[in-house]
Amino acid sequence: xxxxxxxxxxxxYCQGELSPEQARQFAEHIISCAKCRRExxxxxxxxxxxxxxxxxxxxxxxxxEIEAGLGSAGENSTVNRQxxxxxxxxxxxxxxxxxxxxxxxxxKGFKGQLAAGSWQVQSLNGAPQIGKKKFxxxxxxxxxxWLETDASSRAQIAVGSIGRVNIDENTRVRxxxxxxxxxxxxxxxxxxxxxxxxxPRLFFVDTPSAVAADLGCAYTLEVDDHGAGVLRVTAGWVAxxxxxxxxxxxxxxxxxxxxxxxxxxxxxxDAQPSFRRALETFDFEDDAAARASALNSMLVEAxxxxxxxxxxxxxxxxxxxxxxxYDKIAGFVPPPDGVTREGVLQLDQEMLDRWKDALEVSxxxxxxxxxxxxxxxxxxxxxxxTRRVREISDK
Amino acid sequence: MEQQHAVMAQEPxxxxxxxxxxxxxxxxxxxxxETYKDKVFSIAVYAANGDRAVADDVTQQxxxxxFTAIRQFRGDxxxxxxxxxxxxNACLDERRRRRRWLPWGEIVATTISTEKRPQERQFDRLxxxxxxxxxxxxxxxxxxxxxxxKYIEGxxxxxxxxxxxxxxxxxxxxxxxxxxxxxxxxxxxxNSAVV
Numbered sequence: 267x268x269x270x271x272x273x274x275x276x277x278x279y280c281q282g283e284l285s286p287e288q289a290r291q292f293a294e295h296i297i298s299c300a301k302c303r304r305e306x307x308x309x310x311x312x313x314x315x316x317x318x319x320x321x322x323x324x325x326x327x328x329x330x331e332i333e334a335g336l337g338s339a340g341e342n343s344t345v346n347r348q349x350x351x352x353x354x355x356x357x358x359x360x361x362x363x364x365x366x367x368x369x370x371x372x373x374k375g376f377k378g379q380l381a382a383g384s385w386q387v388q389s390l391n392g393a394p395q396i397g398k399k400k401f402x403x404x405x406x407x408x409x410x411x412w413l414e415t416d417a418s419s420r421a422q423i424a425v426g427s428i429g430r431v432n433i434d435e436n437t438r439v440r441x442x443x444x445x446x447x448x449x450x451x452x453x454x455x456x457x458x459x460x461x462x463x464x465x466p467r468l469f470f471v472d473t474p475s476a477v478a479a480d481l482g483c484a485y486t487l488e489v490d491d492h493g494a495g496v497l498r499v500t501a502g503w504v505a506x507x508x509x510x511x512x513x514x515x516x517x518x519x520x521x522x523x524x525x526x527x528x529x530x531x532x533x534x535x536d537a538q539p540s541f542r543r544a545l546e547t548f549d550f551e552d553d554a555a556a557r558a559s560a561l562n563s564m565l566v567e568a569x570x571x572x573x574x575x576x577x578x579x580x581x582x583x584x585x586x587x588x589x590x591x592y593d594k595i596a597g598f599v600p601p602p603d604g605v606t607r608e609g610v611l612q613l614d615q616e617m618l619d620r621w622k623d624a625l626e627v628s629x630x631x632x633x634x635x636x637x638x639x640x641x642x643x644x645x646x647x648x649x650x651x652t653r654r655v656r657e658i659s660d661k
Numbered sequence: 662m663e664q665q666h667a668v669m670a671q672e673p674x675x676x677x678x679x680x681x682x683x684x685x686x687x688x689x690x691x692x693x694x695e696t697y698k699d700k701v702f703s704i705a706v707y708a709a710n711g712d713r714a715v716a717d718d719v720t721q722q723x724x725x726x727x728f729t730a731i732r733q734f735r736g737d738x739x740x741x742x743x744x745x746x747x748x749x750n751a752c753l754d755e756r757r758r759r760r761r762w763l764p765w766g767e768i769v770a771t772t773i774s775t776e777k778r779p780q781e782r783q784f785d786r787l788x789x790x791x792x793x794x795x796x797x798x799x800x801x802x803x804x805x806x807x808x809x810x811k812y813i814e815g816x817x818x819x820x821x822x823x824x825x826x827x828x829x830x831x832x833x834x835x836x837x838x839x840x841x842x843x844x845x846x847x848x849x850x851x852n853s854a855v856v
Contacts, residue, residue, distance in 0.1 A: 277836040281811070283818045305841070312840030315793050315847050319812045324702035325713075328720060329694060335725045336687070 270295070272302050276309040296466050297481045297503055300512075300619050306467065314445070383444045384408040385423050390432070392419025412440045415456070425449055428469060429462035442472065453495075457488040466503075475523040479505040483517070493525040498535070506532075513578060514622075516629065524550050531578045534571050534629070541567045545575060558587075565590060570598045570628045577622055581613055599625050679740055682731045690731075694724055701748055703813045708752035708806065710798045715755065723751045738823065745814060745824045749806055756802065789850060796846040804839035807832055
């Protein structure tokens with residue numbers, strides 16, 4: 267993993283100024299480094315504001331004043347008709363462009379929309395509808411529009427050039443925005459399956475109880491009628507976030523969300539059912555005694571691979587409970603050099619991240635399908651990351 | 662009225678036009694003026710914290726200087742980078758000359774806001790746009806100018822480095838800090854529908 271922090275390159279990455287290799291290293295680093303991810307989010311936010319800086323129109327009188335200032339300096343110049351024509355042509359083009367700008371500017375203002383652009387939608391079954399209109403084989407989903415499927419219809423969305431999203435039956439999604447720096451869907455209810463081959467944090471799905479941030483991955487996301495959701499990751503990583511609460515979910519793992527709580531703690535789907543039940547109690551029950559009992563149960567039953575869950579719990583428990591969680595994890599994989607017990611117990615983010623890097627080996631070593639390195643290489647090629655960064659750098 | 666329109670539209674300025682300008686052709690110079698006036702004026706406005714009167718003066722000075730200096734333009738560099746170096750220097754000179762930059766709010770009260778129709782206020786986008794201008798005005802010039810050159814002129818990091826006579830790494834670093842400061846100053850708009 268590319269270990270050097272990449273904060274100095276964030277603006278350059280957002281604006282396609284890095285070489286394909288640099289962009290690839292940047293994207294890989296961002297996946298694993300929470301510190302750089304936080305700065306990336308902030309700077310990306312600044313970039314999006316700066317993109318709204320309008321170009322102003324110079325006063326009409328400016329040329330007259332300049333011409334007066336020029337005095338007779340250019341009086342002996344050759345005035346030919348070609349230049350007069352070109353001046354008139356440029357003025358006309360600027361007028362038209364300016365007019366279109368005004369039309370665009372106010373048109374968007376009235377609609378309350380930010381982005382132009384839309385996504386192509388293909389019906390996979392039945393007759394899904396966009397807004398109130400059903401469509402046949404294909405349709406287009408504009409910013410702000412809802413796509414809805416019923417019990418007998420399904421659809422597939424082409425997410426710009428960065429991936430695709432399959433929409434299952436009885437699902438309602440809205441295109442929130444599509445911009446070079448961010449593509450965002452809202453899943454109100456139902457189920458979607460996303461396959462994204464873009465650099466991390468370019469594709470987001472809002473749900474009633476959390477936001478799923480793609481980190482180069484494939485996953486399914488379900489939301490029930492009460493706004494509760496579950497994320498299942500089949501490749502790469504997904505971050506499930508709400509305010510300051512973040513769950514990093516790797517392939518093979520899942521994470522539940524609840525309205526009013528946000529993302530729960532991620533767990534590998536091959537964890538013992540009793541471990542999963544205990545985790546659900548710990549994450550979403552209000553009763554303190556039940557939660558304490560659930561934590562005890564998890565600490566007894568945890569396997570090496572369940573350190574994914576325990577690592578997240580470090581920041582979600584306090585006092586002696588945090589010490590017990592620390593000891594349990596350290597019993598499986600001791601913290602690497604430079605990561606201290608005191609630092610972890612004080613939630614030093616850099617130390618937590620370094621320990622997570624060391625723990626990852628155990629999370630994927632038990633995976634009977636592919637060794638981690640092979641799987642990551644496979645996915646890197648498959649998800650077309652290189653292709654995407656080349657597209658960005660070519661702009 | 663302020664307008665937002667496509668930046669970096671088709672540039673009709675070629676070697677022929679520049680050569681005609683060097684020969685003192687007034688019509689060719691007007692063509693050049695029409696092509697760049699909005700971008701140059703925009704930078705001057707933002708660099709002068711929104712003071713349009715100052716920006717008007719600076720823009721005039723830039724084009725008058727350009728009319729004279731273009732005779733010395735040998736084509737060793739891109740015309741746009743050469744022009745924007747003139748623009749940046751003029752803005753910095755103006756700042757040094759005045760020795761003070763008025764807070765944006767004082768200027769807005771007498772210039773930009775008077776141009777707006779009352780109903781325009783209701784649109785989030787306009788308010789965000791105004792907040793961005795205010796935040797830009799609060800940045801130090803060394804962070805502000807790269808942002809203006811990037812977003813108003815659409816220059817690459819390499820071109821900005823040439824214009825500002827610094828390394829590409831310095832441009833990247835200043836843009837990083839500029840973006841970061843913008844994000845902090847505008848954090849209250851985090852949940853705005855337009856962001």
